[in-house]
Amino acid sequence: MWPRPDRGRSAKRRNSLTGQSSSQPLWEAVPRTTARIAEASAPGTEGSPLPSPLYRRYLKRKRRARLLVTASQLALLALLLALWEMVARLGWVDSMLTSSPSKLAGSFRTLAAEGTLWKHTWTTGLETIAGIAVSMIAGMAIAVLFWWWTYSAKVLEPYIVVLNALPKVALGPIFYIWLGDRYSVYGMAVAISLIVTIMMIESGFKELAKTKLKLMESFGATKLQMLRMVMLPASVPTLIAALKVNVGLTLVGVIMGEFLSSKAGLGYLIIYGGQVFQMDLVMVSVCMLALMSVVLYGLVNLLAKLLTRKYPVDR
Amino acid sequence: MEMGTPQIELIDASLSYFTPKQETEAIRDVRLTVRAGEFVGIVGPSGCGKSTLLSLISGMLKPTQGKVLIDGREVLGTSPQVGYMLQHDHLFEWRDVLSNVTVGAEIRRMDRNRARRSAMELLERYGLGGFAAHSPSQLSGGMRQRVALIRTLVAEPDILLLDEPFSALDFQTRLTLADEVHRIIREQGKTAVLVTHDIQEAIAMADRVMVMSRRPSTISKVYEIRLGDEAGEDPTPWRKRESPRFQAYFNDIWRELEAHVAKTG
Numbered sequence: 001m002w003p004r005p006d007r008g009r010s011a012k013r014r015n016s017l018t019g020q021s022s023s024q025p026l027w028e029a030v031p032r033t034t035a036r037i038a039e040a041s042a043p044g045t046e047g048s049p050l051p052s053p054l055y056r057r058y059l060k061r062k063r064r065a066r067l068l069v070t071a072s073q074l075a076l077l078a079l080l081l082a083l084w085e086m087v088a089r090l091g092w093v094d095s096m097l098t099s100s101p102s103k104l105a106g107s108f109r110t111l112a113a114e115g116t117l118w119k120h121t122w123t124t125g126l127e128t129i130a131g132i133a134v135s136m137i138a139g140m141a142i143a144v145l146f147w148w149w150t151y152s153a154k155v156l157e158p159y160i161v162v163l164n165a166l167p168k169v170a171l172g173p174i175f176y177i178w179l180g181d182r183y184s185v186y187g188m189a190v191a192i193s194l195i196v197t198i199m200m201i202e203s204g205f206k207e208l209a210k211t212k213l214k215l216m217e218s219f220g221a222t223k224l225q226m227l228r229m230v231m232l233p234a235s236v237p238t239l240i241a242a243l244k245v246n247v248g249l250t251l252v253g254v255i256m257g258e259f260l261s262s263k264a265g266l267g268y269l270i271i272y273g274g275q276v277f278q279m280d281l282v283m284v285s286v287c288m289l290a291l292m293s294v295v296l297y298g299l300v301n302l303l304a305k306l307l308t309r310k311y312p313v314d315r
Numbered sequence: 316m317e318m319g320t321p322q323i324e325l326i327d328a329s330l331s332y333f334t335p336k337q338e339t340e341a342i343r344d345v346r347l348t349v350r351a352g353e354f355v356g357i358v359g360p361s362g363c364g365k366s367t368l369l370s371l372i373s374g375m376l377k378p379t380q381g382k383v384l385i386d387g388r389e390v391l392g393t394s395p396q397v398g399y400m401l402q403h404d405h406l407f408e409w410r411d412v413l414s415n416v417t418v419g420a421e422i423r424r425m426d427r428n429r430a431r432r433s434a435m436e437l438l439e440r441y442g443l444g445g446f447a448a449h450s451p452s453q454l455s456g457g458m459r460q461r462v463a464l465i466r467t468l469v470a471e472p473d474i475l476l477l478d479e480p481f482s483a484l485d486f487q488t489r490l491t492l493a494d495e496v497h498r499i500i501r502e503q504g505k506t507a508v509l510v511t512h513d514i515q516e517a518i519a520m521a522d523r524v525m526v527m528s529r530r531p532s533t534i535s536k537v538y539e540i541r542l543g544d545e546a547g548e549d550p551t552p553w554r555k556r557e558s559p560r561f562q563a564y565f566n567d568i569w570r571e572l573e574a575h576v577a578k579t580g
Contacts, residue, residue: 215405217375219422219470220393229418233409311409312452 099279104287107280116269121288124254124265128296131189131250136243138190139197146198147205147231148223164195168253172260181261188260189253193246200245204238205231236311240304247296255289266292321387322506323349323372323474328381329531330367340531341367344381347525347534351473354500354507356517357534358568359527360576365510368527369476372508373399385474395423398472402479404463406451412438412462413447419470430469437465441499457488464496468503475500477509481516493520493552501549514572518542518564519552526568528575536571540564 051059081101087093088100095103111117146153168191175187208231216226258267266285273281325347332339341364349355359365370376371383374393383390385397398419406415413434420430438444441461451459460480467475480496481489497520500507511517517524518540528535542555542564555561 211403212405212407215399215401215418216422218373218393218399218401219419220395221422225422229421230407233407236409312450313408 096277097279099283103280104283108284108287111281111284117284117288120264120266120269120285121292124258124267124289125292125296127185127189127254127257127265128247128250128292131186131193131254132243132246134186135190135193135197135246135250136239139194139242139246140201140239142198143201143205144227144231146202147209148227153202160195160198164199168192169256172256175257176261181263184261185254185257185265188257189250192253192256193249196249197242197246200242201235201238204235204242208234233311234313236307237313240300240307243300243304244297247293247300251289251293251296319350319352321348322351322353322385323347323508324382324384324387325368325371325378326382326384328371328378328383330364330371330376331379342371342527343531343533345533349506349508351506352504353523354497354509354521356509356511356521356524357527358511358514358517358524358572359532360529360572361512363527363529363575364532365512365527366478368532369399369478369508369510372474373397373476375399395470396472397474397476398467398470399476400464400467400478400480402482404451404459406459406462406466408451411448411450412443412454415451416462416466416469419466423470425470433471434465434469437468441465441495455488456484457492460484460492461495464499468499468505473506475505475507477507477511479511480509482511482513489516490553496520497552514565514568515556515561516552518561518568519555524564524568526571526575535575538564538568 084098085101088095088098088103108117146156168188171191172184172188175184175191178184179187212230212234213226216230221229254265255267255270258265259271262268266289269285270282270289273279273285325345327344327346329343329345330341332341345368347355357365357368367376371378372385372390374383374390374397377391385394406412407418410418413431416434416438417427417430420434421427435444435447438447443458443461443465446454446458451462454462460483464480477496481492484492493516509517509520514524518538522540524538524540525534526536526538527533540555542558542560543549550558
């Protein structure tokens with residue numbers, strides 16, 4: 001489902017024999033092995049100045065195939081919008097119920113001009129980012145605690161299982177009463193994403209413990225050294241995966257929180273629009289929400305790429 | 316440490332693993348002495364507790380009964396004196412080769428500059444000088460395993476424990492790497508204990524080969540390997556494999572091992 005991060009494809013193929021002294025009376029075997037590596041790591045056309053016509057044709061065909069997909073995606077969008085507009089205009093469906101692209105554009109302009117839309121989007125965005133940060137940091141801290149002090153993991157295991165199984169939405173009224181209309185949104189967001197984050201990071205840690213930690217143990221490493229030198233850097237892929245899941249879940253939590261209690265945010269706008277039967281408002285808010293999640297996913301992917309380049313892990 | 320004095324001693328060491336379902340007696344009453352500078356090979360049927368033996372010597376496990384001594388002192392935990400080379404190289408992909416080989420020194424809080432210097436020296440010497448800034452993923456299996464050995468050496472142990480270090484490699488790399496590792500260990504004057512299921516590898520590399528029985532394992536037989544030249548020179552494992560007496564040792568040890576495998580089916 002997630003696009004796999006490209007792990008330093010360019011960095012991997014930088015092998016050369018520079019600096020490799022060939023005068024090695026000790027070891028005849030060494031140059032042989034290294035020569036094999038150099039051979040293996042220079043595949044294809046890298047280094048040769050002109051790609052063969054066949055290869056160029058292959059590249060061209062690939063590019064064309066990619067273009068076709070993009071063009072079709074755009075065409076499909078245009079078609080859907082046109083269809084929607086048409087059925088609304090021709091009165092085949094009640095535009096009170098379905099709204100229409102032109103009406104949406106109109107209310108988007110009005111809302112944007114008033115500033116309401118930006119204000120609510122900003123609120124939701126901020127809540128989401130704060131929610132993600134809190135769940136990631138708390139999730140990691142708790143997972144580290146569970147690894148460090150196995151006893152605590154054993155004691156708390158059934159509680160985690162129950163909390164994971166419980167539909168967190170049911171806690172809405174409690175959060176509202178305890179935290180008020182503003183902070184109950186954060187409560188809901190963290191409640192929905194935290195447990196999964198803990199479980200993902202914890203299982204990543206467990207996987208690691210079986211392999212690289214044995215080496216650390218053989219050197220007599222302390223737990224803190226294990227954490228700093230192995231657990232955290234080697235967990236980067238797990239952390240990224242957790243972060244991606246976290247974005248989706250936190251958004252659910254934030255919108256749910258806003259539905260239940262808030263006086264601001266896109267979730268509030270959607271609920272409000274529904275109550276006053278303003279489909280334009282609902283749909284504009286939904287579109288804005290979709291846009292915002294895409295931006296968030298994009299940011300996370302960017303972060304993932306940067307981190308994976310710095311902490312590559314082969315498993 | 317003077318050559319020839321006992322460096323590793325196991326005195327009637329036994330170890331059982333406990334799980335809620337059962338207890339497993341891995342090794343029983345193992346008595347063994349490894350002299351300083353000696354290269355000992357341990358072979359045995361799979362799952363006979365060969366690795367357990369190394370874990371005992373390294374201090375990662377404590378014997379349930381009996382004692383493990385290094386230089387006459389009882390082993391109470393991991394010690395800088397002992398280097399453990401595992402079956403898998405466990406290189407850290409997020410570090411380059413140089414900072415991988417200094418991991419042990421870093422953990423042991425040895426002088427950073429000195430560790431880097433000796434690491435560079437060893438890398439140069441063993442044909443990896445040009446790869447210090449490479450990432451482990453750019454190296455072949457044989458090179459990675461050599462990096463792992465250098466990582467162990469940088470921590471300056473007197474004793475090297477080798478737990479099937481070649482088993483993940485292809486045959487060709489195995490043979491050449493066995494030569495290299497043998498030479499490195501001899502040059503550095505280390506005491507070494509090699510655990511392997513490959514009888515030929517053990518004969519080719521070790522001065523003495525010990526055969527372990529099935530669980531609960533003991534050392535059932537010890538073979539002094541004498542494949543040196545008349546001049547008393549120490550030939551490479553490769554040359555030893557070509558010796559006419561090599562096959563005789565192999566047959567003896569094979570029969571000894573087979574007896575253990577047959578006993579329990």
